[in-house]
Amino acid sequence: MTAPRRRSLGRWLGFWIGASTGLSLLVFTATAALVLYLDELRDAAEIDDDDGEPGEEDDDGIEAVEFPTETLLTQVMVAFAIAAPIGLVLAIAGARWLTHRATSRIDAVIAAASRMSAEDLRERLPVTGAGDELDALASALNALFARIDGGIAAQRQFAADASHELRSPLTVLSSTLEVARRRPRSPGEWEGLADQTLDEVRRMSGLVEALLQLARASGAVKRARVELMARLDGPVQRWTEAAGRAEVKLVFAGPEELVAQVDADALEIAIGNLVSNAIAYSPPGGTVTLRMQAEAEALVVTVDDQGPGIPAAERERIFAPFVRATAPTADRTPGRAGLGLGLAITRRIVEGHAGTLAVGEAPGGGARFTIRLTTSRDPGFTVS
Structure with missing residues (x-):
């Protein structure tokens, strides 16, 4: 089946600009002729009242002149006949030149977009560097394609x-x-x-x-105002029991009350993943510290362990799905070795709250994971 022929934007704009120019000239000519005609009618009426019929002498001996209306109209039409083709040619040529500059770039964008497919999104729309609206559109679409390409690859x-x-x-x-x-x-x-x-x-x-x-965790979070310290009482007891079975001590620290507008269930999963990882990588007799605190317009959650820590080169990679750190302590108890998904889940939950998740060195050795949820990034989030 033959694809329908695409209408040229340049031709379409040229046609309408030419038509509008011709119509404008015609209206101008008609208006000028009408004004001249009415003006001559008024002058002729004054002459008739004062001097009598054309061709006769008035009281002063001056012969009345015949009204030259047809001559004036003929001159106006001749001027229109000369000006109209020139105006139309200039208008159409200018429209074609202007639209060609835009449509040629649009055609290049269409060609580049046509070469894209779900299997190959490496093609990018051309950006000329002119800094105009078409460049801004191409740049925005290229950024969108890059995000889509990254999402499909992931x-x-x-x-x-x-x-x-x-x-x-x-x-x-x-x-x-x-x-x-x-x-x-x-x-x-x-x-x-x-x-x-x-x-x-x-x-x-x-x-x-x-x-x-x-x-x-990739979906939207459902926030509600909740007292976090009371909400975490039950989970902390479960985490303390799990730490005891691994011969690790869990310390929970924070204010007596901490009210925030968060998705409490999702945040519990995120914190639980960090605590479980800390327990798994801490040696027997070690201590895991979970601390909750409210800073200026921010909720900060830190989890410290006394394990081997995470090398700086690995601190971003460990948040990818199915990536596991290696430590003998993680496998010493059945069921303690992770699946490599906990940190990926935690990061997505935190990002769903418009927050950040980072890892660094704990003061006493080992790793420190820090969740920071700030009101400046998300107007729907509050801490008190």
């Missing part, structure tokens, strides 16, 4: 990583069951195999739940 990487993470426990399950069926086994052996498969199923369940949390 989505593909995420899908590949998720597939890899899910494939590992599925492979273990499949091989375990295949080996189990090769010969008769005692009830005790079947119980051991069932425990192995159950561990892998739990791992997959935890991974799926983490993926769901990661997807939810």
Whole structure:
């Protein structure tokens, strides 16, 4: 099927500018002729009243002159006939020249956009450097395409990583069951195999739940005014029990009351991920410190551990999905090794609150994670 021929903007503008110019000249000519005609009628009427009929002598012996209306109209039409083609040609030529400068750049933008596809967004719209509206539009669209390209690349990487993470426990399950069926086994052996498969199923369940949390963290947060210290009483008790099982001490510090307008459920998940990581990477007998504090127009949450810390070169990379830091303490207790999604979930939750999440060195050694939610970035957020 043949694509419909695109109407040229230059031709369209040239046609209408030429038409409007011709109409303007015609109206001007008609108006000038009408004014001259009325003026001559008025003068002729005055002559008739004072001097009699044309061709006759008046009382002073002066012959009346015949009214030259047709001659004046003829002269006006001749002037119009000369000026109209010149005006039309100049108007159309100027319109074509002006529109060609714009339409040629628009055609280049259309050609570049036509070469783009969902599989390849590396093409960018041309920017001439003129600094006009078309350059501003092309620059804004290029920035949009770059964000889309980055999002698609991240989505593909995420899908590949998720597939890899899910494939590992599925492979273990499949091989375990295949080996189990090769010969008769005692009830005790079947119980051991069932425990192995159950561990892998739990791992997959935890991974799926983490993926769901990661997807939810990308959505809009639902803020409500909440007293955070009271809200975290229950979670802190659970985190304290988990720390005790890992032979780590959890210290919770903060003001007696701290009211903020946040998504309390999401923020609990974010803080819980940081506390869990701190527990996993702290040595036996170490201390994890969770501190809540209100600064000027900001809520600050810090989590310190006494683990090996995070090298400066790795401090940004660890927030990507499925990236894990390595430390012997993380694997010393069953179930403590993470999936590499906790920090990614936490960062998305914090960014959903228009806040920042950073990692540095703790004063006593180890890593310090800092969440900062400020009212200056988000008018919907308050701390008191």
